[in-house]
Amino acid sequence: MNFCHSERSTSRFGVVSFVLTPDHKFIIGALQSSLEDRGNLCIWKLSDGKVIQTLPIMQDFGGQYEELNQLAISNDGLFILSASRDRTVKVWMEFMEYMDFKERIQNS
Incomplete structure (x- = not known):
């Protein structure tokens, strides 16, 4: 399985870090x-x-895009934590809630 994502065939993205969700259904x-x-x-x-959701990594206050180094996921699968090169940690909450909602709609 190839986990390299291509956007409009002009930009190539390489996987820096990944985690498996606790239910073993998704890779983030x-x-x-x-x-x-x-x-x-x-x-x-x-x-x-298949890529089913993509979120752009936003710019910080200085206008620079953050370079993520590590990802972790909570045991309940509700929170994703990302560590950046600038030594900041962000918590992503809506991401998994959106996925759960989308999956429930598709399965109904």
Whole structure:
């Protein structure tokens, strides 16, 4: 299974860090572009390897995009923590709630 994501075939993103969700249904990855100074937080469905959600890593107050180094996920799967090169940690909450909502709608 290939976990490299291509956007419009001009930008290539390599996986910097990834975690498996506690239910073993999804892989969440921090992607960094080799061509641009930006990255994404993506989620893949493990069963077929398809990217089902992408969030751009936002700029900090200085206008620089953060470079994520590590990801972790809480035991209940509700929170994703990302550690950046600048020694900051962010908590992503809505990401997994959105995925749960989307999955419930698709399965109904």
